[in-house]
Amino acid sequence: xxxxxxxxxxxxxxxxxxxxxxxxxxxxxxxxxxxxxxxxxxxxxxxxxxxxxxxxxxxxxxxxxxxxxxxxxxxxxxxxxxxxxxxxxxxxxxxxxxxxxxxxxxxxxxxxxxxxxxxxxxxxxxxxxxxxxxxxxxxxxxxxxxxxxxxxxxxxxxxxxxxxxxxxxxxxxxxxxxxxxxxxxxxxxxxxxxxxxxxxxxxxxxxxxxxxxxxxxxxxxxxxxxxxxxxxxxxxxxxxxxxxxxxxxxxxxxxxxxxxxxxxxxxxxxxxxxxxxxxxxxxxxxxxxxxxxxxxxxxxxxxxxxxxxxxxxxxxxxxxxxxxxxxxxxxxxxxxxxxxxxxxxxxxxxxxxxxxxxxxxxxxxxxxxxxxxxxxxxxxxxxxxxxxxxxxxxxxxxxxx
Amino acid sequence: xxxxxxxxxxxxxxxxxxxxxxxxxxxxxxxxxxxxxxxxxxxxxxxxxxxxxxxxxxxxxxxxxxxxxxxxxxxxxxxxxxxxxxxxxxxxxxxxxxxxxxxxxxxxxxxxxxxxxxxxxxxxxxxxxxxxxxxxxxxxxxxxxxxxxxxxxxxxxxxxxxxxxxxxxxxxxxxxxxxxxxxxxxxxxxxxxxxxxxxxxxxxxxxxxxxxxxxxxxxxxxxxxxxxxxxxxxxxxxxxxxxxxxxxxxxxxxxxxxxxxxxxxxxxxxxxxxxxxxxxxxxxxxxxxxxxxxxxxxxxxxxxxxxxxxxxxxxxxxxxxxxxxxxxxxxxxxxxxxxxxxxxxxxxxxxx
Numbered sequence: 001x002x003x004x005x006x007x008x009x010x011x012x013x014x015x016x017x018x019x020x021x022x023x024x025x026x027x028x029x030x031x032x033x034x035x036x037x038x039x040x041x042x043x044x045x046x047x048x049x050x051x052x053x054x055x056x057x058x059x060x061x062x063x064x065x066x067x068x069x070x071x072x073x074x075x076x077x078x079x080x081x082x083x084x085x086x087x088x089x090x091x092x093x094x095x096x097x098x099x100x101x102x103x104x105x106x107x108x109x110x111x112x113x114x115x116x117x118x119x120x121x122x123x124x125x126x127x128x129x130x131x132x133x134x135x136x137x138x139x140x141x142x143x144x145x146x147x148x149x150x151x152x153x154x155x156x157x158x159x160x161x162x163x164x165x166x167x168x169x170x171x172x173x174x175x176x177x178x179x180x181x182x183x184x185x186x187x188x189x190x191x192x193x194x195x196x197x198x199x200x201x202x203x204x205x206x207x208x209x210x211x212x213x214x215x216x217x218x219x220x221x222x223x224x225x226x227x228x229x230x231x232x233x234x235x236x237x238x239x240x241x242x243x244x245x246x247x248x249x250x251x252x253x254x255x256x257x258x259x260x261x262x263x264x265x266x267x268x269x270x271x272x273x274x275x276x277x278x279x280x281x282x283x284x285x286x287x288x289x290x291x292x293x294x295x296x297x298x299x300x301x302x303x304x305x306x307x308x309x310x311x312x313x314x315x316x317x318x319x320x321x322x323x324x325x326x327x328x329x330x331x332x333x334x335x336x337x338x339x340x341x342x343x344x345x346x347x348x349x350x351x352x353x354x355x356x357x358x359x360x361x362x363x364x365x366x367x368x369x370x371x372x373x374x375x376x377x378x379x380x381x382x383x384x385x386x387x388x389x390x391x392x393x394x395x396x397x398x399x400x401x
Numbered sequence: 402x403x404x405x406x407x408x409x410x411x412x413x414x415x416x417x418x419x420x421x422x423x424x425x426x427x428x429x430x431x432x433x434x435x436x437x438x439x440x441x442x443x444x445x446x447x448x449x450x451x452x453x454x455x456x457x458x459x460x461x462x463x464x465x466x467x468x469x470x471x472x473x474x475x476x477x478x479x480x481x482x483x484x485x486x487x488x489x490x491x492x493x494x495x496x497x498x499x500x501x502x503x504x505x506x507x508x509x510x511x512x513x514x515x516x517x518x519x520x521x522x523x524x525x526x527x528x529x530x531x532x533x534x535x536x537x538x539x540x541x542x543x544x545x546x547x548x549x550x551x552x553x554x555x556x557x558x559x560x561x562x563x564x565x566x567x568x569x570x571x572x573x574x575x576x577x578x579x580x581x582x583x584x585x586x587x588x589x590x591x592x593x594x595x596x597x598x599x600x601x602x603x604x605x606x607x608x609x610x611x612x613x614x615x616x617x618x619x620x621x622x623x624x625x626x627x628x629x630x631x632x633x634x635x636x637x638x639x640x641x642x643x644x645x646x647x648x649x650x651x652x653x654x655x656x657x658x659x660x661x662x663x664x665x666x667x668x669x670x671x672x673x674x675x676x677x678x679x680x681x682x683x684x685x686x687x688x689x690x691x692x693x694x695x696x697x698x699x700x701x702x703x704x705x706x707x708x709x710x711x712x713x714x715x716x717x718x719x720x721x722x723x724x725x726x727x728x729x730x731x732x733x734x735x736x737x738x739x740x741x742x743x744x745x746x747x748x749x750x751x752x753x
Contacts, residue, residue, distance in 0.1 A: 070709055081670030082459045082701040084588070090451065091709045106570045178558070178569045217558060218569055225554050 028302040030066035034099075036301055037092035038071045039085065041104035048249035048273040049219070049291070053103040053126070056293025059326075060301050063294075067301055070095055076106065085110035086117070093118055099304050101126060101297065105182070115145040122304050124148050126293075127182065132313035134384060147313040148296050150331035153386060154318055154354060155289030156186045157193030157361045158333045159270045161350045162286040163243040164194035165201060165343045166268050170208055173236035175229060176215040176247045179401055183247060185389045187213050190245055191396050192361035193350075201346040206395075212241070213398030219249045230256055237267055243286070246272045254280045268338055275326075278336045285336030292326050315383060320355030362386055367394035416682070416728035417696075424721045433711045442718070445706025446699035454587035458660055460698040461593045462487065462652030462669075464691050466676035468600045469648030471687040474680060475608055476641035477621035482527045482542025483649045484673030485549035486520040490650025491657045492553060493519035495572065495664035498579035498657070499561060505578035512579065513596075513654050520650020521643040523549065528642040532635040538642070546673075557664060571665035581659040590659040597691065600648055605687050617641055649673065675701075678726045697722055 038057045042050035050073070057069040072088045074080060085107050092100055099122045102111045108128040115123040123145040125131070130141035141147070163172045172194055174187050195206040214236070217226035229252035236244055237260050246253035246269065257269040258281030268284050271277035275292070278285035296316055303309035316330035323333045333351075335344060353359030364375030368391040375381055391400035425435035447453050466483050473480040480486075494512040501508060527541040556572070563573040581590035608614040619627040620637050628634050652672070657664055679697055683689040704718025 070712065072705070072709060073714075076667070077665055077670045078667035079670070080705075081667065081672055082698065083705050084455070087452075087455055087702070087705060088709070091445065091706045094448075094706075095709055217554070225551060 028064065028305055030064065030305055032066070033096075034064075034067045034301060034305050035096040036060070036067065036069055037089075037095075037097040037100040038069055039075055039088055039092075039100065039102050039104075039107065040071065040073045041076055041106055042074060042249070044071060044073050046249065047251070047277070050103070052274060052291045053101065053293055056297040057101075059294030060297045063298055064301060070097060075104075086114055089114040089118065093121055097121065099124070099301060103127075105180075111145060112140055112142065115142045119144050122146070122300075122309060124300060129313065129387065131311050135313065136388060141311070143311050146300075146309075146311050148293075148300070149315050150291050150293075150296075151315055151317045152289060152291070152331050153185055153189035153362075155323075155331050155333045156189040157196075157354065158347065158351060159245055159287065159289050160190035160193030160195075161197035162336075162339060162343070162347055163190070163245055163268070163270060164196075164198040164209065165346055166286055166339075167209075167243045168266060169240050169242045170204075171210040171212070171239070171241040172243045172245065173233075173239075173241040174211065174213040174245045174247055174398075175232060175236075175253050176213050176398070177219045177249070178217055179215050179399065181388055183215075184392060184400065185386055186247060187398075188389055188393050188396070189361065189386075191393060195395070196359065196361050197346065197350055201350070209395075211396050212236070212239075213392065213396060215399065216248060221250065221252070229253070233257065237265070242266060243268045243270070245270045249273055251277065251280050254278070254285060257281070258284055270336070275332065275334060278334065282337040284338050286339050287336040288334050290332050290334070292329055292332050294326060295328055296330055315387075320351070323351070368392075369394055369396060369400050416725050419728050420721055420725040423724050424717065427717070427720065428711075428713075431711070431713055433713060438707055438711060441707045441710040442700065442703030445703035448706070451587060452702065454584060454589045456695070456698045456702045457594070458587060458589035459702060460691075460695050461589070461597055462655045462660070463672050463676050463679065463698060464597050464694040465600055465652035465655070466645075466649040466673055467679040467683070467690045467694050468597075468604050468687055469645035470676055470680045471683075471685055471690060472604055472608070472617065472648075473641050473645040474685050475614075475621050476617040476637055477624065478531075478638060478641060479539050480524065480527075480542060480642055480645050481539050481673075481677070482524060482545050482642075483645060483676060484669055484671065485542065485546035486523045486646040486649035487653040487656070487669040487673050488546075488549035488553055489523040489646075490516035490520040490653030491664060491668040492549070492556065492653075493650065494654035495556075495561070495575070495657050498575040499572060508579055509581065509592075509658070512658060513651060516650040516654030517647035518650070520646035520648070520653065522646070523650070524642040524646025525639060528639040532638055550667075553664065553668060554666065557666060561664065569666055571661070572663045574662040575658070579658065580662055581655070583659060588660045590655070593655045593659055596651060596655070600651075601687060601691055604648075608687065613637075613640075649676075675722075678722060682722075682726050682729050684729070 038053060040050040040053060044054040045051055054071060057071060060067050061069055070092055075083055075088060089100060101124045103126040105127050108125050111123050111125040112130060125145060125147050127149045128147045129135040130137045131145055131147045132138060174190060176187055177183055191211045194209060194211060198204050198209045199206045214232050216229050216232060221229050229248060233244055233253055233256040244253045244257050251271060254269040254271045257267045260267050261284045268286050270286050271288050273290055275290045277288045318331045319325055319329035323329055360380055362381035364379040365377045366375040368374050370391060371394060392398060428435045428438040446456050466487055470480055470483055493515040497512045497515050523545055527538055527545055530536040530541045531538045558569055561572045581592055583590050616632045616637050619632050620634055624634050656668055675697060679690060679694045683693045700718045700721055707717060
């Protein structure tokens with residue numbers, strides 16, 4: 001009797017393990033090497049946007065034997081006036097690339113042309129909307145072009161919440177890059193997260209919360225061209241701001257705030273883009289929202305290798321169960337060392353609310369900055385309304401265009 | 402005399418060869434076979450028709466600027482401001498392309514003329530700052546380069562930003578009638594090649610066969626003596642820089658109306674500085690400039706393929722050309738460099 005039971009257990013275990021191997025991991029195996037190209041707008045080690053993409057490509061190579069990345073860095077007219085997206089694509093296709101990621105909104109237009117030229121190659125225009133059937137530019141992308149973007153607004157809402165939980169002066173500032181749909185949507189999301197948490201967890205009037213956005217003009221400092229982010233952050237702190245959120249690709253927000261903290265001021269910062277960004281000054285870092293491209297890159301490569309890829313516009317949600325599990329999440333949030341245990345509990349409540357849908361910061365009533373109604377009372381913003389946010393929101397200080 | 406000048410022309414090859422050897426060693430250091438590396442470069446530049454056309458399309462504005470620089474160098478002037486003159490030409494051409502509604506046959510010549518005027522004026526200001534304000538043309542030029550770039554950024558993020566909002570990429574595409582006719586799918590316009598030929602021949606003739614050319618040479622070799630001999634250094638300085646600015650501006654117009662189809666954030670991206678290197682490697686001879694410029698364009702375009710093939714940094718092409726220019730400056734025949742401002746005191750009387 002005992003013996004029989006053991007057999008049953010063993011047999012079920014064996015069956016289970018077979019099942020797990022069959023369905024669980026389901027690794028795609030490549031019959032022949034699969035070459036894919038990654039075209040970066042900046043250097044592959046910029047500790048920001050471009051590096052995140054490069055690491056996404058490395059992730060594919062590590063997880064799919066036979067996948068081989070070719071990368072082209074710093075494709076922008078300032079660094080390489082002689083290079084064009086089309087020319088780089090020509091070379092990548094000649095090297096055997098069957099898939100090419102173009103990883104900047106600057107490449108969006110030229111990617112359409114390249115995709116038309118090479119219908120056998122799949123193009124993924126990162127952060128674009130040309131392949132979105134409901135989008136403003138629907139129909140612009142040929143059928144071999146798709147779009148991928150991580151759902152960063154969710155992470156920015158968490159960042160805004162962390163800032164609102166922490167601020168002592170009630171003044172939060174956002175160091176913005178240039179003004180477009182993407183950057184407006186991210187700044188607005190941070191603001192909505194901040195309002196929610198200021199009210200719900202601190203019991204304070206969110207209308208008293210000051211939220212200022214200053215746009216420097218580009219994703220990073222170009223001396224003489226953009227505003228100097230160091231000066232902008234200094235101005236924030238001089239004006240009484242004690243939490244600075246960064247929306248740009250480089251580290252000025254945390255660096256300058258860190259220097260002020262060394263002088264004894266109580267200030268905090270939330271950097272952006274790169275998972276390790278807190279390392280600059282951990283003791284004032286509340287956390288960092290970051291992109292994680294590995295999983296979506298891997299899915300795309302596998303889908304093409306197995307012939308199941310279809311054009312789509314993917315705005316990929318985070319893995320709410322664990323926002324730092326880089327095998328599954330498309331965007332992430334890492335708590336910073338400066339986040340106190342007490343505040344962390346509130347922040348986790350907020351995150352749990354976002355995860356199960358109880359909390360949606362993009363719920364009306366919501367007015368645009370000029371007072372125009374955007375969402376009616378109780379109305380929840382559609383993807384379209386979030387993606388194409390035409391202005392900042394009422395209550396935010398700073399230019400909308 | 403014949404023999405010497407033949408040798409003088411021949412020595413251009415030497416630094417190129419030495420630089421190739423150095424680059425080959427560099428490739429070896431990164432465990433890339435030089436044969437494969439240079440092979441990738443050559444394929445990247447001439448592997449098929451579209452690549453060759455791309456090399457030629459990049460060559461056009463660089464050569465126009467370099468030909469202009471021969472004029473200003475002949476007058477002993479370091480026109481670092483050539484980069485800004487390209488940018489201003491691009492801006493002027495873009496202005497008409499975006500705002501002027503006239504038939505193509507009229508619009509394109511107007512764009513080119515406006516670009517030349519803008520480049521000339523931009524250079525003229527630097528020249529007047531030099532002659533009247535005692536501001537050296539290197540410093541004036543650098544300042545005006547930055548101003549031109551800031552002006553571009555203002556335009557594309559402000560008044561000329563596309564209706565869908567600025568991405569800092571550039572303006573909306575120009576209407577078709579504002580663009581130079583292109584060869585097939587390439588970015589090369591045959592008209593722009595004609596412009597280069599006219600510019601090269603024109604500058605060659607001016608420097609060779611006109612009194613003004615002689616005055617520039619005199620000025621370049623010894624401004625004090627030239628002044629005593631009745632050459633107005635102020636007038637010649639201004640005109641030489643303005644002619645250079647006009648050609649550079651034309652290069653900028655070609656850039657926006659054929660390479661791109663709009664005004665972009667970095668419309669030149671350093672083509673002016675490359676042109677300076679081209680002229681130095683050409684030993685300031687206008688007849689050699691187009692060939693050296695073509696070589697530069699081929700190396701830069703070939704580097705793209707080299708990088709993709711070897712996954713080395715594509716700055717390798719820049720290193721290759723940079724080493725060549727350094728070698729020319731280090732070991733070049735001092736006699737061919739005598740027109741440089743630093744050397745001009747050595748000989749008071751031209752020996753030609």
